[in-house]
Amino acid sequence: MAPLEKFREKEFLDQITILNEISGSKNTEALPGLIELLKNPVGDTSIDYMVVNALNAVLSSNEDKVVEGLSDPHEGFSILCIRVAGEYAIRAAAEPLVELARSEADLDRLMEILTSLARIGDSVALPVFRTFLDHEDSFIQSSCIEALGKLGDAESIEKFKQIITDSEAPDRFEVCDITTWKAVDALAHNVGEDTISFLVSTLHHKNPTVRRIITDALVNVGSYCIPMLLAEFETGNTDSKILTANVLGFLGDRGGAAGLVAAFDKGLAQDPNVRYAVYEALGRIGTMKGIICLVDGLSETDELILMAVIGGLEKHVNPGMISTLTALIAKADEQSDRLAKAVIASKATAVFDALYENQGAGDALIDALAESKDPEVVEEFRAVLGEIGGSRAQEDLDRLPTLTTGTxxxxxxxxxxxxxxxxxxxxxxxxxxxxxxxxxxxxxxxxxxxxxxxxxxxxxxxxxxxxxxxxxxxxxxxxxxxxxxxxxxxxxxxxxxxxxxxxxxxxxxxxxxxxxxxxxxxxxxxxx
Structure with missing residues (x-):
């Protein structure tokens, strides 16, 4: 007996049971009945929905029927076949879908076809994707950009670059559109010196959202970007230097740290904003040369830059660094005061713990802590002093203010x-x-x-x-x-x-x- 015989006459629960069984078994004998139910629905939303699911399951193991159904005159069934072809990456459907795309006038249906072709990922679709790169509909255009990027289409790379360049036009840069976003991703999928150098050169895009997308793309590419980023740091303007240093810090690669230290030694970080970015990046990476550069940065007088230095050193506490910092803070001069305040404001508890055993440095830190008006900061250092213990720590605890949260x-x-x-x-x-x-x-x-x-x-x-x-x-x-x-x-x-x-x-x-x-x-x- 056919699985769906007298289906419309059955009770609701029986219908659900039958459709669930078909979905699980992918019984091809049910295919004619399911197609008939799709084209002539029962009228119950739940049952009609389950019919579509069951048909999807059965079609997934019947590629010939999917390909045949692509051009079925019934719109619902043909759309389902288009979606199934993409969902299950049915390569036999690629060429028929390409032919459909070339003649399709309905934008929604065209989008369905292109989406399935993208999921199939067959190079036979490259020409049709290229055809729609200048389509007036941004979603169709972006879908084609994404597909060409994933397929590694070298022929489209210059087009992707042009899209990103054009997005900085005076009448366009205020909005990050989907085509620009997809063009960045497409270039990042085609890793090569040409594509990555271009992305690095556009890192300081006029639109901040595009900058974020390019940054994320470069970080995802990984250490391959480092030579291009360091080259941009050496030749770029102040903003480019800052952004390339940020990316190098996010990458966390030792090669990036070595390059930043070398650039620093060449005098390429004279601008305070650039130095700040370099110190933050070196703190994230944590190489020996980077830490030495951070220790040298303890002579900085700008409060924010000094906090970047202390924040970087907090992650990489070692005896040599603590010895140098102890001597600087124990001097009891203006720089000592700046350093002590930077340790407290940065909540550098590991540095504090290591410095505290020196009486002079410890006293300077407690003086700075006693001036803080941040209850969270004070409580955090209270906990450190409690762990240190002893009469001296208790005396210092007694000096600290009791603060309440601002209203x-x-x-x-x-x-x-x-x-x-x-x-x-x-x-x-x-x-x-x-x-x-x-x-x-x-x-x-x-x-x-x-x-x-x-x-x-x-x-x-x-x-x-x-x-x-x-x-x-x-x-x-x-x-x-x-x-x-x-x-x-x-x-x-x-x-x-x-x-x-x-x-x-x-x-x-x-x-x-x-x-x-x-x-x-x-x-x-x-x-x-």
């Missing part, structure tokens, strides 16, 4: 540990309870949870969600339309600030900066 709330987002530490210190000093995030997505989570802030501080360039996207989401959130937003940036191009202002940024501050500069900016935008 006003502020949100700060930055992927740099040292920047987050500085924001914390500044905000708590002004009486705010700081909510910290390492990217825009984390920051916006606080907003979605219903937290209300008197001021928001955000970096422009961050992973996952950049500052520009964060600002846009905040401004579209009811109740957040007028909250002051300060954007911290290293950008030198006026167009960047113009774009950020359009998005909803209230004020800007360029890093590295003095804490008092940001304090003044916060007081300015909050009307105090």
């Amino acid at each position: 006003r709330k502020a949100l700060a987002a930055d992927d740099s540990r040292s920047m987050c530490a500085m924001h914390r210190a500044i905000l708590t000093d002004l009486g705010f309870e700081p909510f910290m995030a390492t990217n825009g997505e984390e920051a916006y989570d606080y907003v979605e949870q219903g937290e209300e802030f008197e001021v928001v501080i955000t970096d422009m360039n961050m992973p996952i969600m950049d500052g520009m996207e964060l600002v846009g989401k905040i401004r579209s959130t009811p109740g957040m339309e007028d909250v002051p937003i300060i954007m911290v940036t290293t950008e030198s191009e006026a167009s960047q600030q113009g774009l950020a202002a359009k998005t909803g940024v209230t004020a800007f501050i360029t890093k590295p900066f003095k804490p008092d500069d940001l304090k003044a900016k916060i007081l300015e935008v909050t009307g105090e």
Whole structure:
């Protein structure tokens, strides 16, 4: 007896049982009955849905019927066959799908065909993908870009480059469209000196979201990028140097650290923003030469740069570094005070623990800690002192203030540990309870949870969600339309600030900066 004989006359539960059995067994004898049920539905949404699922399962093991069904006059069945061909990568369907794509006028149906061809991944589809690279529909165009990238089509590389170059046009750079995103990914799929050098050269794209996408793509490519990144660091402008140093830090490769140290020794990091980026990158990588460079950085006087140095050394504590730092802090001069404050503000507990056994260095650190107005920072070092134990540690514990959390709330987002530490210190000093995030997505989570802030501080360039996207989401959130937003940036191009202002940024501050500069900016935008 045919599996679906007198199916329409059966009870609902019996129909479900039969369709489930067909889906599991992929019984090809049920194919004619399933096609008939698809073309002439039962009328019950649940049953009709299960018919489609059962038909999908049976077709997956019947390639000839899928290929035949691609041109079936019944739209529902032909679309299902197109989808099955892609889902199960049925290569026999590639050429028929190519022919369908060349003559298809309906955009939705064309998209279905191209999507299936992309999933099949047969080079026979290359010409048709190239045909639609300039299609007016951005989703069709981006689908073809993605497919050509994955297929490694060398003939399309120049086109991908042109798409990215054109996206920086004055009338286009404010928005990161899907075609630009897919063009970056397509180039990254075709790893070679030509493609990667191009991506590195466009790392400082005018649109921050494109910058983030290029950064992510280069990190995914891995150590192959290092020679091109170091070449760009040597010849690029200040912004390029900063961004290439960031990528090298994210890669975490020893070769990148060696190249950055060599460039540093050549005097290519004179700009304070560049030095800050290099120190952060070397701290992430942690090679011996990098640590030596960080130790040399203990002579920096800029507070933010010094925090980047301490933050990097915190991850790589060793006797030689601690000996040098102990001697510097125990001098009891202006630089000693800066260093002690940087250790505390950076929450460098491992460095603190190692330094504390020296009386002079320990006293300087406790003096700096006693001045902190951040309850979280104080409590963290309280715990360290408690673990150290002894009468001296107890006396120092007794010196520490008992602090309460501020009643006003502020949100700060930055992927740099040292920047987050500085924001914390500044905000708590002004009486705010700081909510910290390492990217825009984390920051916006606080907003979605219903937290209300008197001021928001955000970096422009961050992973996952950049500052520009964060600002846009905040401004579209009811109740957040007028909250002051300060954007911290290293950008030198006026167009960047113009774009950020359009998005909803209230004020800007360029890093590295003095804490008092940001304090003044916060007081300015909050009307105090």
